[in-house]
Amino acid sequence: xxxxxxxxxxxxxxxxxxxxxxxxxxxxxxxxxxxxxxxxxxxxxxxxxxxxxxxxxxxxxxxxxxxxxxxxxxxxxxxxxxxxxxxxxxxxxxxxxxxxxxxxxxxxxxxxxxxxxxxxxxxxxxxxxxxxxxxxxxxxxxxxxxxxxxxxxxxxxxxxxxxxxxxxxxxxxxxxxxxxxxxxxxxxxxxxxxxxxxxxxxxxxxxxxxxxxxxxxxxxxxxxxxxxxxxxxxxxxxxxxxxxxxxxxxxxxxxxxxxxxxxxxxxxxxxxxxxxxxxxxxxxxxxxxxxxxxxxxxxxxxxxxxxxxxxxxxxxxxxxxxxxxxxxxxxxxxxxxxxxxxxxxxxxxxxxxxxxxxxxxxxxxxxxxxxxxxxxxxxxxxxxxxxxxxxxxxxxxxxxxxxxxxxxxxxxxxxxxxxxxxxxxxxxxxxxxxxxxxxxxxxxxxxxxxxxxxxxxxxxxxxxxxxxxxxxxxxxxxxxxxxxxxxxxxxxxxxxxxxxxxxxxxxxxxxxxxxxxxxxxxx
Amino acid sequence: xxxxxxxxxxxxxxxxxxxxxxxxxxxxxxxxxxxxxxxxxxxxxxxxxxxxxxxxxxxxxxxxxxxxxxxxxxxxxxxxxxxxxxxxxxxxxxxxxxxxxxxxxxxxxxxxxxxxxxxxxxxxxxxxxxxxxxxxxxxxxxxxxxxxxxxxxxxxxxxxxxxxxxxxxxxxxxxxxxxxxxxxxxxxxxxxxxxxxxxxxxxxxxxxxx
Numbered sequence: 078x079x080x081x082x083x084x085x086x087x088x089x090x091x092x093x094x095x096x097x098x099x100x101x102x103x104x105x106x107x108x109x110x111x112x113x114x115x116x117x118x119x120x121x122x123x124x125x126x127x128x129x130x131x132x133x134x135x136x137x138x139x140x141x142x143x144x145x146x147x148x149x150x151x152x153x154x155x156x157x158x159x160x161x162x163x164x165x166x167x168x169x170x171x172x173x174x175x176x177x178x179x180x181x182x183x184x185x186x187x188x189x190x191x192x193x194x195x196x197x198x199x200x201x202x203x204x205x206x207x208x209x210x211x212x213x214x215x216x217x218x219x220x221x222x223x224x225x226x227x228x229x230x231x232x233x234x235x236x237x238x239x240x241x242x243x244x245x246x247x248x249x250x251x252x253x254x255x256x257x258x259x260x261x262x263x264x265x266x267x268x269x270x271x272x273x274x275x276x277x278x279x280x281x282x283x284x285x286x287x288x289x290x291x292x293x294x295x296x297x298x299x300x301x302x303x304x305x306x307x308x309x310x311x312x313x314x315x316x317x318x319x320x321x322x323x324x325x326x327x328x329x330x331x332x333x334x335x336x337x338x339x340x341x342x343x344x345x346x347x348x349x350x351x352x353x354x355x356x357x358x359x360x361x362x363x364x365x366x367x368x369x370x371x372x373x374x375x376x377x378x379x380x381x382x383x384x385x386x387x388x389x390x391x392x393x394x395x396x397x398x399x400x401x402x403x404x405x406x407x408x409x410x411x412x413x414x415x416x417x418x419x420x421x422x423x424x425x426x427x428x429x430x431x432x433x434x435x436x437x438x439x440x441x442x443x444x445x446x447x448x449x450x451x452x453x454x455x456x457x458x459x460x461x462x463x464x465x466x467x468x469x470x471x472x473x474x475x476x477x478x479x480x481x482x483x484x485x486x487x488x489x490x491x492x493x494x495x496x497x498x499x500x501x502x503x504x505x506x507x508x509x510x511x512x513x514x515x516x517x518x519x520x521x522x523x524x525x526x527x528x529x530x531x532x533x534x535x536x537x538x539x540x541x542x543x544x545x546x547x548x549x550x551x552x553x554x555x556x557x558x559x560x561x562x563x564x565x566x567x568x569x570x571x572x573x574x575x576x577x578x579x580x581x582x583x584x585x586x587x588x589x590x591x592x593x594x595x596x597x598x599x600x
Numbered sequence: 601x602x603x604x605x606x607x608x609x610x611x612x613x614x615x616x617x618x619x620x621x622x623x624x625x626x627x628x629x630x631x632x633x634x635x636x637x638x639x640x641x642x643x644x645x646x647x648x649x650x651x652x653x654x655x656x657x658x659x660x661x662x663x664x665x666x667x668x669x670x671x672x673x674x675x676x677x678x679x680x681x682x683x684x685x686x687x688x689x690x691x692x693x694x695x696x697x698x699x700x701x702x703x704x705x706x707x708x709x710x711x712x713x714x715x716x717x718x719x720x721x722x723x724x725x726x727x728x729x730x731x732x733x734x735x736x737x738x739x740x741x742x743x744x745x746x747x748x749x750x751x752x753x754x755x756x757x758x759x760x761x762x763x764x765x766x767x768x769x770x771x772x773x774x775x776x777x778x779x780x781x782x783x784x785x786x787x788x789x790x791x792x793x794x795x796x797x798x799x800x801x802x803x804x805x806x807x808x809x810x
Contacts (some may be wrong), residue, residue, distance in 0.1 A: 092727070098617065186696060187756055223602055310679065346662045396801075396804075460608075460609060460610075460611055460743050461743075462606050462704060462742050462743035462744075463703070463741075463742055463743075464696060464700070464702040464703070464705055464739055464740065464741050464742070465705070465739075465740055465742070466705060466707060466737050466738070466739060466740075467737060467738040467739075468735075468737050470740075489784075489785040489789070490781065491781060491782070491785055495772075495778055495782075496736070496774065497736045497770055497774055497775045497778050498736070498737055498738060499615075499738060499775055500613065500738075501775075501779060502775060502778050502779060504780065505779060505782040506782060507787065508782075508786055508790065509782055509785045509786055510792065511786075512786060512789035512790060513789055515789075515793055516789050516792050516793050516796065518744070519793060519796040519797060519800060520796055523796050523799045523800045523802055523803060526800060526804060526807060527803060527804035528801060529807055530806055530807050532809075533807065533810045537810075540747060
């Protein structure tokens with residue numbers, strides 16, 4: 078490596094007096110460690126210094142708040158329970174308990190037994206069951222989902238307890254066990270009813286084996302029948318047997334429950350507001366209680382169909398124009414539902430289905446093919462200030478398509494730009510342009526499909542015929558593809574009035590490998 | 601700069617007719633090969649109405665072979681008359697009334713001297729008949745400044761003449777015909793779109809089944 082002295086020798090320069098001392102580092106700072114000196118000393122290297130972030134300083138200016146341990150009552154409670162909690166000393170002790178206002182409850186119309194017997198009878202419902210439903214509605218604030226889930230009539234609670242008890246104690250060895258009934262544990266057991274008699278009035282004791290035909294009990298509290306050792310079967314157990322008869326709960330759908338509830342409400346409203354002065358109010362209330370069970374079932378079924386659409390069906394929906402009926406449209410035409418929410422939901426969900434699939438379709442298939450027919454004129458809400466010439470503000474066409482568009486215009490008998498560009502004319506002009514573009518896209522798609530179809534047919538054909546035939550046929554199809562796009566540059570009308578792009582060799586749709594027909598059309 | 605208040609959401613249009621008319625010159629008066637035609641390029645309103653209330657001046661840029669190719673006309677009629685032999689593109693720059701605050705608008709016009717068609721009766725174009733090439737257009741002012749807007753309001757444009765006459769090439773009738781043509785085209789394209797959509801569906805189904 079050449080040093081300064083060497084260079085000077087080469088150039089025969091005098092040795093310079095000024096010898097610059099480059100970067101003489103100080104050695105061994107005294108008193109502090111070398112690393113520390115490098116950070117905070119004389120010759121600190123220029124490295125960014127990251128300020129350490131400490132916790133923000135504690136703000137002790139605020140005075141301490143006094144809290145007291147106070148008793149309080151919750152008006153929502155129906156007992157006189159007094160609890161305590163910490164409260165800031167300054168708040169008013171007599172103030173209402175802050176969470177009381179949140180304890181809202183539903184105003185349920187309730188019926189009296191007389192009203193029930195005179196107006197509200199229903200073949201499918203007993204008064205007890207109706208009262209039970211009412212009780213559930215009150216308890217669960219008319220939340221139907223919960224009500225339907227909790228709904229159990231006739232109540233199986235006691236039976237369940239009995240089952241638990243007996244199963245737990247393993248007291249039962251019964252004939253039916255030896256018969257090995259296939260019922261699940263809940264239904265099969267034969268229990269010693271005597272022990273179970275505690276508390277449950279509804280365990281009827283049945284003579285026959287419990288497996289097959291449970292008879293309904295009176296829903297009313299059956300008299301606690303002590304274990305009648307009726308019908309003892311071969312008593313292999315020490316205890317006598319009796320069958321706990323489980324009456325299966327009648328399953329009611331949510332629509333069922335709602336129907337009953339709203340029906341009763343409507344009737345009661347009609348009865349109680351028979352006064353003419355309340356007619357308007359009555360009508361309003363009645364309309365709010367309109368509930369059509371069948372419609373609801375239909376509506377929910379349709380929503381389910383919508384929900385469980387397979388992706389293929391979504392694709393089908395997307396590709397076809399909005400107005401057309403799909404072949405796979407399994408949803409029956411629904412009447413306008415009473416609940417407007419249902420309709421809105423259906424509309425939005427179907428459009429939601431369409432929108433994401435449209436968005437995802439992006440560069441893929443011909444998305445413009447799914448656009449609706451001539452879109453309406455764009456509302457000029459966004460006006461850019463300035464002056465312009467109307468004929469100069471035409472929606473620009475992609476330059477690649479321009480030629481085709483122009484030939485389409487020629488075919489339609491239109492000039493390349495309108496002769497009298499007034500507002501209406503220009504609006505229509507834009508429409509025509511966009512129509513032409515759409516049409517060209519669709520045509521392209523159709524041609525692609527045709528050629529694909531042809532290729533597939535050729536392939537099928539080639540399985541039978543020789544390979545040479547198929548290759549020439551393929552060649553013709555391929556040439557048709559190339560020629561078609563070139564030939565479309567001059568859009569001439571065909572014999573059959575075909576509009577625009579015509580494939581070569583479309584005459585031989587049969588797919589027979591014939592001579593390649595090269596029809597060059599000159600205009 | 602004074603506060604400029606634009607009329608939001610408003611859009612006004614004023615129709616103009618621009619173009620040229622040309623007559624061939626007989627060889628006599630300086631009619632050498634370089635001056636075979638006398639032509640006039642003009643910008644005027646329909647029915648020759650006054651347009652100077654919103655047009656301040658018009659600048660015609662002629663071919664460079666002309667002296668002073670930039671001809672600026674500051675008062676009506678906004679036109680330039682010249683003699684020559686060739687057809688070329690003329691750049692027309694319309695400068696608006698400064699109150700409008702709008703930038704000048706540029707139009708292009710191809711000077712037409714030679715008749716390209718017969719006169720509609722099957723005969724060749726008669727020699728002395730002037731050859732014309734005019735274009736109709738509308739200048740649209742989007743969100744005009746309010747003072748300019750009042751000026752525009754005061755001078756409403758007279759309507760385009762009703763019928764098509766030999767003198768008035770641009771009329772309501774012509775516009776109507778254009779609209780009808782476009783409507784027909786719309787219908788045709790719409791039909792074709794439907795037809796091709798059907799075809800696509802059929803082909804898709806066929807392809808899917810294979």
